[in-house]
Amino acid sequence: MSARTGEPFATERAVSEVEDLLGGPVPSTGPTVGEGDPDTGEWTATSGAGFRIVPLWEGDPLTGVYAPEWNDAEEAAEAHLAALVAELDARWGAHRAVAMHVALFRKQEGAPLPPLFEALLGQDLYGDLTVWGPVPAAVAGPAGAPDRWIAVCVGHSDGDAPLVMAALVSDRPVTELPAGER
DSSP, X not given: OBTTTTOOOOHHHHHHHHHHHHHSOOOSSSOOEEEEOTTTOOEEEEEETXXXXXXXXEOOOOTTOOTXXXXXXXXXXXXXXXXXXXXXXXXXXXXXXXXXXXXXHHHHHTOOOOHHHHHHHHTTOOSOEEXXXXXXXXXXXXXXXXXXXXXXXXXXXXXXXXXXXXXXXXXXXXXXXXXXXX
16 A cells, blocks of 8 residues: 555646656665655655655555456556656657566566566556656756656556556666566
8 A cells, every 4th residue: 555545646746746756866876765654654655776666646445346347447547647648748758668577577486676676566566667768857857967767657466456656767777677687
């Protein structure tokens, strides 16, 4: 569960939060650290060497939900993501997709993963990434700031867990893992 539980999705708010994330701090080194709400413990962010991930929206739990309500929940999450992607495309140009299946397969095999992918899967964000970047430093922050990559995705851990939309910022390229890399 994330700290976004119970909040309705609003495209304008999500765009604003993605832009804030893009211009915000990103640790250059250090371990991956999850952050939680001090009162509830619900996930608020994950930061690691070169990246930061935050939840943007969380749907209702899917406990006891079956088709067609299940399909409706997935379609609503995908519509929210599509609306956000359209707004971000208008700002930064066409996005590209970064598939998560290689990272998931590697995790299932117990193979090591780069910290960013480990953190995404650690938050059950199994959905493919929609990526922009490098976003010029002039957009991302103050003059002289490094270029950054931004991505959004929707995922959930199992059939009963709510769908979660998240955004990430990275000071390093966000690219798909090669299938044969270990």
